[in-house]
Amino acid sequence: MSFRLVLNPITCVAHGMCAELFPERITLDDWGYPIIDNKPIPASLEDHARRAVAVCPTLALMLQPGQESRKGP
Amino acid sequence: MATDTWAARADAPPAASAPHFSRLLPTAAKRSFADHLDWYGDLPATSSALIGEIERSGLRGKGGARFPTATKLAAVAARKRAIVVANGTEGEPASTKDVVLMSQAPHLVLDGAVVAAEMVGATEVILCLKRGSVVRPLFERALAERRAFGYDSVPIRVVGAPDRYVSGEETAIVNWLNGGDAKPTFVPPRPFERGVAGRPTLVQNVETLGDIALIGRFGSDWYRSAGTPEDPGTTLVSLSGAVDKPGVCEMPFGVRIGDLLRVAGADCADLSGVLVGGYFGAWLPAAAAADVRLGVDDLKRTGGGLGAGVVVAMPKRGVCALAEIARATRWLADQNAGQCGPCVNGLDAVAGVMAELVAGDRSKQAEIRIGRWLGMVEGRGACKHPDGVARFVSSSLRVFSDEVARHRAHGPCAEGRVRILPTPKTGGWR
Numbered sequence: 001m002s003f004r005l006v007l008n009p010i011t012c013v014a015h016g017m018c019a020e021l022f023p024e025r026i027t028l029d030d031w032g033y034p035i036i037d038n039k040p041i042p043a044s045l046e047d048h049a050r051r052a053v054a055v056c057p058t059l060a061l062m063l064q065p066g067q068e069s070r071k072g073p
Numbered sequence: 074m075a076t077d078t079w080a081a082r083a084d085a086p087p088a089a090s091a092p093h094f095s096r097l098l099p100t101a102a103k104r105s106f107a108d109h110l111d112w113y114g115d116l117p118a119t120s121s122a123l124i125g126e127i128e129r130s131g132l133r134g135k136g137g138a139r140f141p142t143a144t145k146l147a148a149v150a151a152r153k154r155a156i157v158v159a160n161g162t163e164g165e166p167a168s169t170k171d172v173v174l175m176s177q178a179p180h181l182v183l184d185g186a187v188v189a190a191e192m193v194g195a196t197e198v199i200l201c202l203k204r205g206s207v208v209r210p211l212f213e214r215a216l217a218e219r220r221a222f223g224y225d226s227v228p229i230r231v232v233g234a235p236d237r238y239v240s241g242e243e244t245a246i247v248n249w250l251n252g253g254d255a256k257p258t259f260v261p262p263r264p265f266e267r268g269v270a271g272r273p274t275l276v277q278n279v280e281t282l283g284d285i286a287l288i289g290r291f292g293s294d295w296y297r298s299a300g301t302p303e304d305p306g307t308t309l310v311s312l313s314g315a316v317d318k319p320g321v322c323e324m325p326f327g328v329r330i331g332d333l334l335r336v337a338g339a340d341c342a343d344l345s346g347v348l349v350g351g352y353f354g355a356w357l358p359a360a361a362a363a364d365v366r367l368g369v370d371d372l373k374r375t376g377g378g379l380g381a382g383v384v385v386a387m388p389k390r391g392v393c394a395l396a397e398i399a400r401a402t403r404w405l406a407d408q409n410a411g412q413c414g415p416c417v418n419g420l421d422a423v424a425g426v427m428a429e430l431v432a433g434d435r436s437k438q439a440e441i442r443i444g445r446w447l448g449m450v451e452g453r454g455a456c457k458h459p460d461g462v463a464r465f466v467s468s469s470l471r472v473f474s475d476e477v478a479r480h481r482a483h484g485p486c487a488e489g490r491v492r493i494l495p496t497p498k499t500g501g502w503r
Contacts, residue, residue: 008259009413010455029449031418 002040003063005049009033012060022052034061094299094307094323097283102177104211106218109180114290116184119191123289124150127192130293131305132285136160136241136278137353137381139369142285145275146192148265152273155195157227158250158264159186161202161279162234162241165351166495167383170309171279173321175208178283179215183229185282188289190227193275197228200279201246204233204500237499238352238408242456243276245410254502256410257456278381280309300326304368308382312337314493315344315388324367330384331363339386345394346387346472348494350380352405353461355468356398359387376468385493393488395476398469399427404496405462416459419450423466430477433484440477443470 005025014032024045025037041049041063053061103109128143149155159182163171175182186198202209212231219225232250239245240255247268249255268274277285284306288296297305304326310333313319317338324333330349331341341347344359355377357365365375372379387394406420423446429439447467450459470477480486 008455009415009453010259012414014414029415029419029453030422030446031414033414033418033453035449035453 001065002042003046003049003065004038004040005036005053006038006062006064007034007036008060008062010060011058012056013058015057017055017057018052018061021055022048024048026052036061094325096287096299096307096323097174097181097280097309098177098321098323103181104176104179104215106180106215106222106224109178113178113181113184113286116188116286116289119188119289121150121192123188124192126293127285127288130284130288130296132281132288132296133304133369134278135280135284135308135382137165137351137378139379142277142281145265145277146189149193149195149273149275152265153194155190155193155273155275156269157186157190157193157195157198158243158246158269158274158276159198159200159279159282160241160243160246160276161200161206161208162236162246163203163381164236164238164241165353165381165383166238166497167313167348167351167385168311168381169313170311170321170382172206172208174280174283174309175202176211179208179211180219181283181286182279183212183215183219183225184289185279185284185286186229186277187225187227188285189275189277189282193273195227195275198230199250199269200229200231201234201250202231203236206233209233235500235502236497237410237502238405239410239456239458240502242458244456246276247274249503254410256412256502257454257458259455301366301368303370308367308379310367310382310384312339312384312386313495314348314384314386315339315392316386326366326368328367329363330357330365330367333367333384334363334386337386343389344386345389346469348383348385348387348465349375350378351383352401352465353457354378354380354383355464356387356472357468358472359389377464387493391489392491392493393431393476393486394469394473394493395427395480396431396485396488396490397492397494398466398473399424399431401494401496402427402462402466405458405465408499409458410456410502413454413459415450415453419446419453419459420462422446423450423462427466431480431485433480433482434477435481437481440470 133139235255244258264274341363347362403424406424426443
Protein backbone atom coordinates (compact mmCIF):
# COMPACT_ATOMS: atom_id res chain seq x y z
CA MET A 1 0.00 0.00 0.00
CA SER A 2 1.28 3.43 -0.84
CA PHE A 3 0.98 6.51 1.32
CA ARG A 4 0.75 10.20 0.66
CA LEU A 5 1.22 13.29 2.81
CA VAL A 6 -1.79 15.33 3.88
CA LEU A 7 -1.55 18.65 5.66
CA ASN A 8 -4.20 20.27 7.80
CA PRO A 9 -3.47 23.93 6.94
CA ILE A 10 -5.56 25.15 9.88
CA THR A 11 -3.46 23.46 12.54
CA CYS A 12 -0.14 24.12 10.77
CA VAL A 13 1.62 27.14 12.27
CA ALA A 14 4.83 26.98 10.25
CA HIS A 15 7.33 25.39 12.59
CA GLY A 16 8.93 24.19 9.37
CA MET A 17 10.50 21.07 10.86
CA CYS A 18 8.88 18.81 8.27
CA ALA A 19 10.73 20.54 5.46
CA GLU A 20 14.03 19.94 7.26
CA LEU A 21 13.33 16.25 7.58
CA PHE A 22 11.68 15.53 4.26
CA PRO A 23 13.00 18.00 1.68
CA GLU A 24 12.27 15.48 -1.09
CA ARG A 25 8.56 16.26 -0.77
CA ILE A 26 8.25 19.36 1.42
CA THR A 27 9.47 22.87 0.73
CA LEU A 28 8.61 26.12 2.50
CA ASP A 29 6.76 29.07 0.99
CA ASP A 30 7.75 32.74 1.41
CA TRP A 31 6.08 32.79 4.84
CA GLY A 32 7.54 29.56 6.15
CA TYR A 33 4.52 27.32 5.56
CA PRO A 34 5.09 23.90 4.02
CA ILE A 35 4.26 23.24 0.40
CA ILE A 36 3.44 19.55 0.20
CA ASP A 37 3.93 17.38 -2.82
CA ASN A 38 1.22 14.79 -2.29
CA LYS A 39 2.26 12.26 -4.88
CA PRO A 40 2.33 8.72 -3.47
CA ILE A 41 5.49 8.13 -1.48
CA PRO A 42 7.76 5.29 -2.65
CA ALA A 43 8.80 2.74 -0.06
CA SER A 44 12.36 4.09 -0.18
CA LEU A 45 11.17 7.45 1.22
CA GLU A 46 8.63 6.19 3.72
CA ASP A 47 11.00 6.47 6.68
CA HIS A 48 11.66 10.12 5.89
CA ALA A 49 7.94 10.77 5.63
CA ARG A 50 7.22 9.10 8.94
CA ARG A 51 9.93 11.10 10.65
CA ALA A 52 8.52 14.38 9.27
CA VAL A 53 5.01 13.46 10.43
CA ALA A 54 6.22 12.43 13.88
CA VAL A 55 8.11 15.65 14.49
CA CYS A 56 5.24 18.05 13.67
CA PRO A 57 4.47 19.82 16.99
CA THR A 58 0.85 20.57 16.03
CA LEU A 59 0.10 17.18 14.42
CA ALA A 60 -0.82 19.04 11.22
CA LEU A 61 1.05 16.66 8.96
CA MET A 62 -0.45 13.25 8.32
CA LEU A 63 0.37 10.18 6.33
CA GLN A 64 -2.63 8.63 4.65
CA PRO A 65 -3.07 5.44 2.71
CA GLY A 66 -4.31 5.51 -0.86
CA GLN A 67 -3.55 7.88 -3.66
CA GLU A 68 -6.88 9.37 -4.72
CA SER A 69 -7.00 13.09 -4.37
CA ARG A 70 -9.29 14.54 -1.73
CA LYS A 71 -12.68 14.94 -3.35
CA GLY A 72 -16.27 14.30 -2.37
CA PRO A 73 -19.76 15.68 -2.26
CA MET B 74 -54.17 27.62 -11.67
CA ALA B 75 -53.66 24.40 -13.53
CA THR B 76 -50.15 23.04 -13.50
CA ASP B 77 -50.37 22.39 -17.24
CA THR B 78 -50.87 26.01 -18.09
CA TRP B 79 -48.00 27.01 -15.88
CA ALA B 80 -45.69 24.31 -17.16
CA ALA B 81 -46.57 25.15 -20.73
CA ARG B 82 -45.64 28.76 -20.24
CA ALA B 83 -42.42 27.85 -18.49
CA ASP B 84 -41.55 25.55 -21.37
CA ALA B 85 -42.00 28.14 -24.07
CA PRO B 86 -38.61 28.86 -25.60
CA PRO B 87 -37.29 32.27 -24.62
CA ALA B 88 -37.94 34.87 -27.29
CA ALA B 89 -35.57 37.76 -27.96
CA SER B 90 -38.11 40.25 -26.70
CA ALA B 91 -38.93 38.28 -23.57
CA PRO B 92 -35.79 36.48 -22.53
CA HIS B 93 -36.83 35.95 -18.94
CA PHE B 94 -37.91 32.55 -17.79
CA SER B 95 -40.39 32.09 -15.02
CA ARG B 96 -39.84 28.82 -13.26
CA LEU B 97 -38.14 29.56 -9.98
CA LEU B 98 -39.14 33.19 -10.06
CA PRO B 99 -42.87 33.78 -10.37
CA THR B 100 -43.98 36.77 -12.43
CA ALA B 101 -45.21 38.37 -9.20
CA ALA B 102 -44.30 37.51 -5.62
CA LYS B 103 -46.11 34.47 -4.17
CA ARG B 104 -45.68 35.07 -0.47
CA SER B 105 -48.88 33.65 0.95
CA PHE B 106 -49.36 29.90 1.04
CA ALA B 107 -52.58 30.22 -0.97
CA ASP B 108 -50.90 32.23 -3.73
CA HIS B 109 -48.01 29.79 -3.73
CA LEU B 110 -50.21 26.72 -4.17
CA ASP B 111 -52.28 28.54 -6.76
CA TRP B 112 -49.18 29.32 -8.84
CA TYR B 113 -47.07 26.18 -8.51
CA GLY B 114 -49.74 23.63 -7.65
CA ASP B 115 -49.75 21.20 -4.76
CA LEU B 116 -46.62 19.32 -3.85
CA PRO B 117 -46.91 15.58 -4.60
CA ALA B 118 -45.81 13.11 -1.93
CA THR B 119 -42.10 12.40 -2.06
CA SER B 120 -40.96 8.87 -2.76
CA SER B 121 -37.38 7.67 -2.64
CA ALA B 122 -37.52 7.46 -6.46
CA LEU B 123 -37.23 11.22 -6.52
CA ILE B 124 -33.45 11.05 -6.07
CA GLY B 125 -33.34 9.23 -9.41
CA GLU B 126 -35.51 11.91 -10.91
CA ILE B 127 -33.16 14.60 -9.57
CA GLU B 128 -30.25 12.68 -11.07
CA ARG B 129 -31.98 12.50 -14.47
CA SER B 130 -32.72 16.21 -14.29
CA GLY B 131 -28.97 16.92 -14.24
CA LEU B 132 -29.45 19.45 -11.45
CA ARG B 133 -26.24 20.87 -10.04
CA GLY B 134 -25.92 22.97 -6.87
CA LYS B 135 -26.55 26.67 -7.36
CA GLY B 136 -24.50 27.87 -4.41
CA GLY B 137 -21.38 28.11 -6.50
CA ALA B 138 -19.62 24.75 -6.67
CA ARG B 139 -22.19 23.34 -9.16
CA PHE B 140 -21.77 19.88 -7.67
CA PRO B 141 -24.29 17.24 -8.87
CA THR B 142 -27.18 17.47 -6.43
CA ALA B 143 -28.23 13.82 -6.71
CA THR B 144 -24.75 12.63 -5.68
CA LYS B 145 -24.92 14.73 -2.55
CA LEU B 146 -28.48 13.58 -1.79
CA ALA B 147 -27.54 9.93 -2.22
CA ALA B 148 -24.51 10.29 0.06
CA VAL B 149 -26.68 11.65 2.87
CA ALA B 150 -29.59 9.29 2.17
CA ALA B 151 -27.25 6.33 2.70
CA ARG B 152 -26.81 7.43 6.32
CA LYS B 153 -29.22 7.66 9.21
CA ARG B 154 -30.76 10.54 11.21
CA ALA B 155 -29.77 13.27 8.80
CA ILE B 156 -30.31 17.01 9.04
CA VAL B 157 -30.99 19.38 6.14
CA VAL B 158 -29.47 22.85 6.11
CA ALA B 159 -31.06 25.25 3.62
CA ASN B 160 -28.30 27.70 2.82
CA GLY B 161 -29.63 31.19 2.21
CA THR B 162 -26.63 33.07 3.62
CA GLU B 163 -25.53 34.39 0.19
CA GLY B 164 -22.11 35.70 1.16
CA GLU B 165 -21.13 36.64 -2.39
CA PRO B 166 -21.40 40.47 -2.36
CA ALA B 167 -22.55 40.84 -5.99
CA SER B 168 -25.12 38.05 -5.65
CA THR B 169 -28.70 38.95 -4.81
CA LYS B 170 -30.44 36.02 -6.44
CA ASP B 171 -31.02 34.05 -3.24
CA VAL B 172 -32.63 36.95 -1.40
CA VAL B 173 -34.77 37.72 -4.47
CA LEU B 174 -35.88 34.10 -4.79
CA MET B 175 -36.62 33.87 -1.08
CA SER B 176 -38.66 37.06 -1.12
CA GLN B 177 -40.56 36.11 -4.30
CA ALA B 178 -41.18 32.45 -3.55
CA PRO B 179 -40.43 31.64 0.11
CA HIS B 180 -42.74 28.63 0.07
CA LEU B 181 -40.98 27.13 -2.94
CA VAL B 182 -37.71 27.13 -0.99
CA LEU B 183 -39.45 25.58 2.02
CA ASP B 184 -41.10 22.96 -0.23
CA GLY B 185 -37.68 22.03 -1.57
CA ALA B 186 -36.17 21.80 1.90
CA VAL B 187 -38.95 19.48 3.04
CA VAL B 188 -38.73 17.33 -0.09
CA ALA B 189 -34.95 17.12 0.38
CA ALA B 190 -35.48 16.11 4.01
CA GLU B 191 -37.91 13.39 2.92
CA MET B 192 -35.51 12.12 0.25
CA VAL B 193 -32.59 11.77 2.65
CA GLY B 194 -34.66 10.73 5.67
CA ALA B 195 -33.86 13.86 7.66
CA THR B 196 -35.70 14.72 10.85
CA GLU B 197 -35.09 18.45 10.83
CA VAL B 198 -34.59 21.40 8.49
CA ILE B 199 -32.55 24.45 9.46
CA LEU B 200 -32.92 27.47 7.19
CA CYS B 201 -29.83 29.67 7.48
CA LEU B 202 -30.25 33.30 6.50
CA LYS B 203 -27.85 36.17 6.89
CA ARG B 204 -28.37 37.72 10.33
CA GLY B 205 -30.82 40.61 10.00
CA SER B 206 -32.00 39.43 6.57
CA VAL B 207 -35.03 41.22 5.16
CA VAL B 208 -36.63 37.89 4.25
CA ARG B 209 -36.72 36.55 7.78
CA PRO B 210 -40.19 37.97 8.62
CA LEU B 211 -41.50 36.49 5.35
CA PHE B 212 -40.31 33.06 6.41
CA GLU B 213 -41.68 33.39 9.94
CA ARG B 214 -45.07 34.15 8.41
CA ALA B 215 -44.75 31.42 5.79
CA LEU B 216 -43.86 28.84 8.42
CA ALA B 217 -46.79 29.86 10.62
CA GLU B 218 -49.13 29.36 7.65
CA ARG B 219 -47.72 25.94 6.85
CA ARG B 220 -47.88 24.88 10.49
CA ALA B 221 -51.55 25.87 10.61
CA PHE B 222 -52.15 23.48 7.70
CA GLY B 223 -49.90 20.81 9.20
CA TYR B 224 -48.25 20.78 5.78
CA ASP B 225 -44.67 19.79 6.58
CA SER B 226 -43.50 16.38 7.69
CA VAL B 227 -40.40 17.74 9.44
CA PRO B 228 -39.87 20.71 11.75
CA ILE B 229 -38.23 23.75 10.15
CA ARG B 230 -36.40 26.43 12.09
CA VAL B 231 -34.85 29.67 10.86
CA VAL B 232 -31.52 31.02 12.08
CA GLY B 233 -29.54 34.19 11.30
CA ALA B 234 -25.91 33.38 10.54
CA PRO B 235 -22.77 35.57 10.36
CA ASP B 236 -22.29 37.50 7.12
CA ARG B 237 -18.56 36.98 6.49
CA TYR B 238 -17.55 36.02 2.94
CA VAL B 239 -16.50 32.46 3.77
CA SER B 240 -19.21 31.86 6.38
CA GLY B 241 -21.63 30.39 3.84
CA GLU B 242 -19.21 27.61 2.89
CA GLU B 243 -20.85 24.39 4.06
CA THR B 244 -18.31 23.34 6.68
CA ALA B 245 -18.35 26.90 8.07
CA ILE B 246 -22.14 26.85 8.48
CA VAL B 247 -21.98 23.45 10.14
CA ASN B 248 -19.23 24.59 12.51
CA TRP B 249 -21.29 27.67 13.44
CA LEU B 250 -24.46 25.62 13.96
CA ASN B 251 -22.40 23.44 16.27
CA GLY B 252 -21.51 26.44 18.40
CA GLY B 253 -18.17 27.39 16.84
CA ASP B 254 -17.05 30.22 14.59
CA ALA B 255 -18.57 30.40 11.11
CA LYS B 256 -15.22 29.40 9.63
CA PRO B 257 -14.44 26.54 7.25
CA THR B 258 -13.07 23.40 8.84
CA PHE B 259 -10.62 20.80 7.60
CA VAL B 260 -12.19 17.96 5.60
CA PRO B 261 -12.76 15.08 6.01
CA PRO B 262 -15.15 14.70 7.67
CA ARG B 263 -17.45 16.43 5.22
CA PRO B 264 -20.90 17.50 6.42
CA PHE B 265 -22.56 14.50 4.74
CA GLU B 266 -20.46 12.24 6.97
CA ARG B 267 -20.49 14.26 10.19
CA GLY B 268 -22.24 17.60 10.28
CA VAL B 269 -24.67 19.37 12.59
CA ALA B 270 -24.68 17.68 16.02
CA GLY B 271 -22.40 15.05 14.52
CA ARG B 272 -25.18 13.88 12.23
CA PRO B 273 -25.07 13.44 8.45
CA THR B 274 -25.96 16.85 7.06
CA LEU B 275 -27.19 17.92 3.65
CA VAL B 276 -26.26 21.54 2.98
CA GLN B 277 -28.04 22.88 -0.10
CA ASN B 278 -28.32 26.35 -1.50
CA VAL B 279 -31.87 27.74 -1.43
CA GLU B 280 -32.05 28.01 -5.23
CA THR B 281 -31.16 24.34 -5.54
CA LEU B 282 -33.98 23.58 -3.12
CA GLY B 283 -36.35 25.62 -5.29
CA ASP B 284 -35.34 23.46 -8.26
CA ILE B 285 -35.92 20.31 -6.19
CA ALA B 286 -39.43 21.55 -5.39
CA LEU B 287 -40.08 22.09 -9.12
CA ILE B 288 -38.66 18.73 -10.20
CA GLY B 289 -40.73 17.09 -7.44
CA ARG B 290 -43.82 18.59 -9.07
CA PHE B 291 -43.10 18.41 -12.78
CA GLY B 292 -40.35 15.85 -13.21
CA SER B 293 -36.97 15.69 -14.89
CA ASP B 294 -38.20 15.75 -18.50
CA TRP B 295 -39.91 19.02 -17.84
CA TYR B 296 -36.78 20.33 -16.10
CA ARG B 297 -34.61 19.35 -19.06
CA SER B 298 -36.93 21.03 -21.56
CA ALA B 299 -35.11 24.29 -20.86
CA GLY B 300 -31.37 24.81 -21.11
CA THR B 301 -28.92 22.56 -22.93
CA PRO B 302 -28.21 18.82 -22.73
CA GLU B 303 -25.01 19.53 -20.74
CA ASP B 304 -26.66 22.14 -18.52
CA PRO B 305 -30.37 21.43 -18.29
CA GLY B 306 -32.83 23.85 -16.78
CA THR B 307 -32.56 27.45 -15.76
CA THR B 308 -30.36 29.39 -13.41
CA LEU B 309 -30.76 32.65 -11.56
CA VAL B 310 -28.34 35.38 -12.53
CA SER B 311 -27.47 38.52 -10.57
CA LEU B 312 -26.56 41.29 -13.02
CA SER B 313 -24.76 44.39 -11.75
CA GLY B 314 -22.09 46.95 -12.54
CA ALA B 315 -22.33 49.15 -15.62
CA VAL B 316 -25.84 48.05 -16.59
CA ASP B 317 -29.01 50.16 -16.81
CA LYS B 318 -31.16 47.66 -14.98
CA PRO B 319 -29.22 45.75 -12.35
CA GLY B 320 -31.09 42.88 -10.76
CA VAL B 321 -31.88 39.21 -10.89
CA CYS B 322 -33.29 37.27 -13.80
CA GLU B 323 -33.93 33.61 -14.47
CA MET B 324 -32.25 32.34 -17.61
CA PRO B 325 -32.07 29.04 -19.40
CA PHE B 326 -28.53 27.65 -19.43
CA GLY B 327 -26.87 28.19 -22.79
CA VAL B 328 -27.87 31.82 -23.24
CA ARG B 329 -24.97 33.95 -24.45
CA ILE B 330 -23.52 36.41 -21.94
CA GLY B 331 -23.86 39.22 -24.47
CA ASP B 332 -27.61 38.56 -24.68
CA LEU B 333 -27.81 38.33 -20.92
CA LEU B 334 -26.20 41.75 -20.56
CA ARG B 335 -28.53 43.17 -23.19
CA VAL B 336 -31.45 42.17 -20.95
CA ALA B 337 -29.99 44.43 -18.29
CA GLY B 338 -29.50 47.19 -20.84
CA ALA B 339 -25.75 46.86 -21.36
CA ASP B 340 -23.80 46.47 -24.58
CA CYS B 341 -20.50 44.57 -24.51
CA ALA B 342 -19.06 47.22 -26.84
CA ASP B 343 -19.21 49.70 -23.94
CA LEU B 344 -17.56 47.31 -21.51
CA SER B 345 -13.92 46.43 -20.91
CA GLY B 346 -14.45 43.25 -18.92
CA VAL B 347 -17.11 41.06 -17.42
CA LEU B 348 -16.76 39.24 -14.11
CA VAL B 349 -18.62 35.94 -14.24
CA GLY B 350 -19.15 33.78 -11.18
CA GLY B 351 -18.49 36.35 -8.46
CA TYR B 352 -15.33 36.95 -6.48
CA PHE B 353 -14.30 33.32 -6.89
CA GLY B 354 -15.07 33.46 -10.61
CA ALA B 355 -13.02 35.02 -13.37
CA TRP B 356 -12.84 38.13 -15.52
CA LEU B 357 -13.42 37.76 -19.24
CA PRO B 358 -12.62 40.38 -21.88
CA ALA B 359 -15.98 41.96 -22.78
CA ALA B 360 -15.61 41.20 -26.50
CA ALA B 361 -14.96 37.52 -25.85
CA ALA B 362 -17.58 37.29 -23.10
CA ALA B 363 -20.36 38.32 -25.48
CA ASP B 364 -20.27 34.93 -27.21
CA VAL B 365 -19.61 32.72 -24.20
CA ARG B 366 -22.59 30.66 -23.19
CA LEU B 367 -23.91 30.47 -19.67
CA GLY B 368 -22.91 26.92 -18.79
CA VAL B 369 -20.80 25.20 -16.19
CA ASP B 370 -18.36 23.68 -18.69
CA ASP B 371 -18.49 26.62 -21.12
CA LEU B 372 -17.24 28.88 -18.37
CA LYS B 373 -14.73 26.35 -17.08
CA ARG B 374 -13.20 26.36 -20.56
CA THR B 375 -12.61 30.11 -20.27
CA GLY B 376 -10.64 29.52 -17.07
CA GLY B 377 -13.50 30.67 -14.86
CA GLY B 378 -16.74 29.28 -13.58
CA LEU B 379 -20.42 30.02 -13.32
CA GLY B 380 -20.18 30.18 -9.53
CA ALA B 381 -23.32 31.52 -7.95
CA GLY B 382 -24.50 33.08 -11.24
CA VAL B 383 -22.98 36.52 -10.75
CA VAL B 384 -22.32 38.75 -13.77
CA VAL B 385 -20.68 42.15 -13.19
CA ALA B 386 -20.05 44.56 -16.06
CA MET B 387 -16.96 46.79 -15.98
CA PRO B 388 -17.37 49.89 -18.15
CA LYS B 389 -14.68 51.05 -20.61
CA ARG B 390 -14.81 54.61 -19.31
CA GLY B 391 -15.52 56.42 -16.08
CA VAL B 392 -14.03 53.82 -13.74
CA CYS B 393 -10.47 52.72 -13.08
CA ALA B 394 -10.93 48.95 -13.34
CA LEU B 395 -7.54 48.26 -11.77
CA ALA B 396 -8.32 50.40 -8.72
CA GLU B 397 -11.68 48.70 -8.35
CA ILE B 398 -10.14 45.24 -8.56
CA ALA B 399 -7.39 46.20 -6.11
CA ARG B 400 -10.03 47.46 -3.66
CA ALA B 401 -12.02 44.22 -3.97
CA THR B 402 -8.82 42.17 -3.57
CA ARG B 403 -8.03 43.95 -0.31
CA TRP B 404 -11.57 43.25 0.89
CA LEU B 405 -11.22 39.57 -0.06
CA ALA B 406 -7.86 39.33 1.70
CA ASP B 407 -9.43 40.83 4.83
CA GLN B 408 -12.26 38.28 4.61
CA ASN B 409 -9.88 35.40 5.29
CA ALA B 410 -10.78 33.34 8.33
CA GLY B 411 -7.37 33.78 9.95
CA GLN B 412 -6.82 30.05 9.95
CA CYS B 413 -4.45 28.96 7.17
CA GLY B 414 -1.04 30.59 6.89
CA PRO B 415 -0.80 30.66 3.09
CA CYS B 416 -4.21 32.37 2.85
CA VAL B 417 -3.61 34.87 5.69
CA ASN B 418 -0.15 35.86 4.43
CA GLY B 419 -0.52 35.22 0.73
CA LEU B 420 -3.75 37.14 0.13
CA ASP B 421 -2.47 40.08 2.15
CA ALA B 422 0.68 40.10 0.01
CA VAL B 423 -1.34 39.82 -3.22
CA ALA B 424 -3.61 42.70 -2.17
CA GLY B 425 -0.56 44.80 -1.35
CA VAL B 426 0.95 44.20 -4.78
CA MET B 427 -2.36 45.01 -6.48
CA ALA B 428 -2.23 48.42 -4.77
CA GLU B 429 1.33 48.84 -6.11
CA LEU B 430 0.11 48.08 -9.62
CA VAL B 431 -2.54 50.80 -9.27
CA ALA B 432 0.12 53.27 -8.10
CA GLY B 433 2.28 52.33 -11.10
CA ASP B 434 4.84 49.54 -10.99
CA ARG B 435 7.78 51.12 -12.83
CA SER B 436 10.32 48.49 -11.84
CA LYS B 437 8.02 45.59 -12.86
CA GLN B 438 8.98 43.97 -9.56
CA ALA B 439 5.37 43.92 -8.39
CA GLU B 440 4.26 41.96 -11.42
CA ILE B 441 6.93 39.36 -10.81
CA ARG B 442 6.04 39.04 -7.14
CA ILE B 443 2.31 38.80 -7.74
CA GLY B 444 2.84 35.92 -10.17
CA ARG B 445 4.92 34.08 -7.61
CA TRP B 446 2.44 34.63 -4.79
CA LEU B 447 -0.67 33.79 -6.79
CA GLY B 448 0.91 30.44 -7.55
CA MET B 449 1.81 30.03 -3.89
CA VAL B 450 -1.70 30.42 -2.42
CA GLU B 451 -3.57 28.08 -4.74
CA GLY B 452 -4.80 24.86 -3.20
CA ARG B 453 -3.24 25.64 0.17
CA GLY B 454 -6.23 26.50 2.31
CA ALA B 455 -8.70 24.32 4.18
CA CYS B 456 -11.36 25.88 1.93
CA LYS B 457 -11.19 27.23 -1.61
CA HIS B 458 -11.00 30.90 -0.65
CA PRO B 459 -7.36 31.37 -1.67
CA ASP B 460 -7.99 29.54 -4.97
CA GLY B 461 -10.96 31.77 -5.69
CA VAL B 462 -9.09 34.99 -5.00
CA ALA B 463 -6.14 33.78 -7.09
CA ARG B 464 -8.48 33.16 -10.03
CA PHE B 465 -10.16 36.56 -9.57
CA VAL B 466 -6.81 38.37 -9.51
CA SER B 467 -4.94 36.42 -12.19
CA SER B 468 -7.86 36.70 -14.63
CA SER B 469 -8.04 40.44 -13.96
CA LEU B 470 -4.34 40.81 -14.76
CA ARG B 471 -4.92 39.04 -18.10
CA VAL B 472 -8.02 41.00 -19.03
CA PHE B 473 -6.77 44.38 -17.84
CA SER B 474 -3.10 44.00 -18.87
CA ASP B 475 -3.33 47.25 -20.87
CA GLU B 476 -4.44 49.02 -17.72
CA VAL B 477 -1.47 47.63 -15.80
CA ALA B 478 0.85 48.89 -18.55
CA ARG B 479 -0.83 52.31 -18.60
CA HIS B 480 -0.47 52.64 -14.84
CA ARG B 481 3.16 51.60 -15.11
CA ALA B 482 3.80 54.39 -17.63
CA HIS B 483 1.63 57.14 -16.18
CA GLY B 484 0.92 56.27 -12.53
CA PRO B 485 -2.55 56.14 -10.99
CA CYS B 486 -5.19 57.21 -13.46
CA ALA B 487 -7.63 60.06 -13.20
CA GLU B 488 -10.68 57.92 -13.92
CA GLY B 489 -13.55 58.26 -11.51
CA ARG B 490 -13.99 56.28 -8.36
CA VAL B 491 -17.43 54.92 -9.12
CA ARG B 492 -17.92 51.70 -7.18
CA ILE B 493 -18.61 48.74 -9.40
CA LEU B 494 -17.52 45.98 -7.04
CA PRO B 495 -19.42 45.81 -3.74
CA THR B 496 -17.32 45.42 -0.58
CA PRO B 497 -19.84 45.34 2.25
CA LYS B 498 -19.01 45.78 5.92
CA THR B 499 -19.20 42.45 7.70
CA GLY B 500 -19.63 41.44 11.32
CA GLY B 501 -18.03 38.85 13.56
CA TRP B 502 -17.63 35.10 13.26
CA ARG B 503 -20.32 34.08 15.77
